[in-house]
Amino acid sequence: MTGRESLAETGQDRDWEMQARARAIVAEHQGQPGALLPLLHAIQAEFGCVEPSVVPVLAEGLNLSVAEVHGVVTFYHDLRHARPGRHVIKVCQAEACQAVGADSLLAHVRRSLGVDRGGTPPDDAFTVDVVYCLGNCALGPTVMIDDVVHGRVTPARFDALADVRRRAAP
Amino acid sequence: MSAVTVTVPRDTAALSVGADDVAAAIVAEADRRGLAVTLVRTGSRGLFWLEPMVEVVGPDGVRHAYGPMTADDVPGLFDADFLEAIDHHPLAHGPTDSIAYLKDQQRLTFARCGVIDPLSVIDYRTHGGFVGLDRALTMAPEAICAEITHGGLRGRGGAGFPTGIKWTTVREAPGPTKYICCNADEGDGGTFADRMLMEGDPFLLIEGMTIAALAVGAREGFVYVRSEYPRAIATLRAAIATAEAEGWLGEGIHGTDRAFHLHVRVGAGAYICGEETAMLESLEGRRGQVRAKPPLPAHEGLFGKPTVVNNVLTLAAVPVILAQGAAFYRDFGAGRSRGTQPFQLAGNIRRGGLVELAFGVRLTDLVHRFGGGTLSGRPVRAVQVGGPLGAYLPGDGLDVAADYETLAETGAMLGHGGLVVFDDTVDMARQARFAMAFCAIESCGKCTPCRIGSQRGVEVIDRIMAGENRAANRAVLDDLCEVMAEASLCAMGGLTPNPVRSALAHFPEDFKRPPTARAAE
Numbered sequence A: 001m002t003g004r005e006s007l008a009e010t011g012q013d014r015d016w017e018m019q020a021r022a023r024a025i026v027a028e029h030q031g032q033p034g035a036l037l038p039l040l041h042a043i044q045a046e047f048g049c050v051e052p053s054v055v056p057v058l059a060e061g062l063n064l065s066v067a068e069v070h071g072v073v074t075f076y077h078d079l080r081h082a083r084p085g086r087h088v089i090k091v092c093q094a095e096a097c098q099a100v101g102a103d104s105l106l107a108h109v110r111r112s113l114g115v116d117r118g119g120t121p122p123d124d125a126f127t128v129d130v131v132y133c134l135g136n137c138a139l140g141p142t143v144m145i146d147d148v149v150h151g152r153v154t155p156a157r158f159d160a161l162a163d164v165r166r167r168a169a170p
Numbered sequence B: 001m002s003a004v005t006v007t008v009p010r011d012t013a014a015l016s017v018g019a020d021d022v023a024a025a026i027v028a029e030a031d032r033r034g035l036a037v038t039l040v041r042t043g044s045r046g047l048f049w050l051e052p053m054v055e056v057v058g059p060d061g062v063r064h065a066y067g068p069m070t071a072d073d074v075p076g077l078f079d080a081d082f083l084e085a086i087d088h089h090p091l092a093h094g095p096t097d098s099i100a101y102l103k104d105q106q107r108l109t110f111a112r113c114g115v116i117d118p119l120s121v122i123d124y125r126t127h128g129g130f131v132g133l134d135r136a137l138t139m140a141p142e143a144i145c146a147e148i149t150h151g152g153l154r155g156r157g158g159a160g161f162p163t164g165i166k167w168t169t170v171r172e173a174p175g176p177t178k179y180i181c182c183n184a185d186e187g188d189g190g191t192f193a194d195r196m197l198m199e200g201d202p203f204l205l206i207e208g209m210t211i212a213a214l215a216v217g218a219r220e221g222f223v224y225v226r227s228e229y230p231r232a233i234a235t236l237r238a239a240i241a242t243a244e245a246e247g248w249l250g251e252g253i254h255g256t257d258r259a260f261h262l263h264v265r266v267g268a269g270a271y272i273c274g275e276e277t278a279m280l281e282s283l284e285g286r287r288g289q290v291r292a293k294p295p296l297p298a299h300e301g302l303f304g305k306p307t308v309v310n311n312v313l314t315l316a317a318v319p320v321i322l323a324q325g326a327a328f329y330r331d332f333g334a335g336r337s338r339g340t341q342p343f344q345l346a347g348n349i350r351r352g353g354l355v356e357l358a359f360g361v362r363l364t365d366l367v368h369r370f371g372g373g374t375l376s377g378r379p380v381r382a383v384q385v386g387g388p389l390g391a392y393l394p395g396d397g398l399d400v401a402a403d404y405e406t407l408a409e410t411g412a413m414l415g416h417g418g419l420v421v422f423d424d425t426v427d428m429a430r431q432a433r434f435a436m437a438f439c440a441i442e443s444c445g446k447c448t449p450c451r452i453g454s455q456r457g458v459e460v461i462d463r464i465m466a467g468e469n470r471a472a473n474r475a476v477l478d479d480l481c482e483v484m485a486e487a488s489l490c491a492m493g494g495l496t497p498n499p500v501r502s503a504l505a506h507f508p509e510d511f512k513r514p515p516t517a518r519a520a521e
């Protein structure tokens, strides 16, 4: 067996395993009306993204076409097609945060982590996204790291928040 | 000495500036000194510039406020005997209800927010909760709808449609299956009232939705909450479970044979899903694309059934109207805008937060008397009122009454009640560009004026900013705005020209600056 074949095989094993887990999640959500969005959230919570290989499983489970499911996945900004870094950083760019320097904060975040928009730096620690309003508009600039909102974020405060997470074990 | 009650908010905004650290420090310090403290986590009072704002309940039951606190301030406050509710400390603000910002408000919807433990039914009832629902349980559906109509309640989601009329349409629609959908998508930059309410007083929303269900004959409801609000989602889910367990929701509401089942659904980062028909599409598991109207959701809404779609603040105003009567609610307000509006002061503002007042308050009062002007201390140059689709008003043009009709006359709109303040460093050409860019990013793609027009709008403003052929490009921009305003299917494309045109009208100099001046900044 060549190295190439064994690699392909592990890839396939991974897909199978993922599809099996996806089937279990589908079974949990199938019953409710309008199940697709809750199901997609559950899939992303489990795998970090909605990989193309699970889309047929979802389509089959909900009696939809693959195209329909794909159409939904691509419509919503939250749904990812690839796994993000260990921490997801969302920098608010809506008006209230703009008024207190959200754009220069975003520039700082990208510079300090070395990423482009939507990008993940090489150490895989962070993915940086923009977001439009986190409901913390009187205490901006606002940044969400994973599910936690931080207000009045100065560049120094951002660096401290990122450092803590970088140092924590993955 | 018996245990002293200390409250620390667990509202997202308070947490964003360290409320958890402060709470932990208070517990640790009390422990170290052997003092008995009962820590209660509340919602926020909405005085965000004082967050984390801690309150100590004095021996007379009066709450005294301290803030903005850090964990490092805690030992010093214990040294100053803050557990005795002292007022002589640099961080002390005296009795909370006497703070001018709060005292001068008319809090109907937000009366309990920041005061009670959001997940305690006992607290909720002690502060007047479920009185409106108890009354509604004794009333005929027609009578509930009539009460809301007479109260003059209009939709707080932006369009200001009379709620009683919407409910009556759904009540009269044929068929046994109807739905109540709460729009908690709150996508407008500069707004946070829905979030605060869901985190700080979730039973109020549940009560309002249940009353709506009784009024139209619905047995099932959904709250569509944006994914950017994880704490609101968690609080609401916990509150629903508690309300069911304690007999206020589900089968047999408060010992009657009435039933209402409530579910939370989470959005996925699409601004357009705040538009009601896009929200319904999303709830049904599809792309959030706008539906053509008619049919109205009141006739054919969720899963094709008659559906009430109301904003969080609309539904949260309902219990007060039932509890205190339509006349009480109507007494607040101006012209055809009745009741109170939770305004949200945001952006570059010294005292940002939630200000609930009867309609008719002047914008300048909100921005200056309450808000204290800019955080930077520079002059207020522009205020965007009513979210990303709302107009920019100049700093010297704020002597306007905040009610639906008066604002419309000045070419502005109230929207969801957000005011975003900018100082004199703002570049209004960039703000106009952002309005178009936001529309391009968030357009549902169904119609051309919006999908393509906004993209073209960005390009044209870029050329104007770069100083290319300004007169000709300005004419193109005017035409684009005209087409978007006239030919878009929904208000996303239709109202995006508002911020653009108002920026052009009030701040023309920003579109004439030499490109090098901008690049050099």
Ligand SMILES: Cc1cc2nc3c(=O)[nH]c(=O)nc-3n(C[C@H](O)[C@H](O)[C@H](O)COP(=O)(O)O)c2cc1C
Residues within 6 Å of the ligand: B154, B155, B156, B157, B158, B159, B160, B161, B183, B184, B185, B186, B187, B188, B271, B272, B273, B274, B275, B276, B277, B309, B310, B311, B312, B314, B315, B490, B491, B492
């Ligand atoms: C682009 C767009 C976004 C909207 N976003 C929201 C929103 O986030 N929350 C909301 O309650 N209404 C929003 N609306 C208004 C809704 O379509 C609808 O009018 C409202 O939910 C009805 O409830 P109400 O009568 O209680 O205001 C939006 C409308 C448009 C066109």
Ligand code: SF4
Residues within 6 Å of the ligand: B272, B290, B442, B443, B444, B445, B446, B447, B448, B450, B451, B488, B489, B490, B491, B492, B493, B494
């Ligand atoms: S105006 Fe924009 S958001 Fe509204 S239906 Fe048309 S494309 Fe969709």
Ligand code: FES
Residues within 6 Å of the ligand: A092, A093, A094, A095, A096, A097, A098, A132, A133, A134, A135, A136, A137, A140, A142, B189, B190, B191
């Ligand atoms: S505008 Fe940034 S949190 Fe609302």
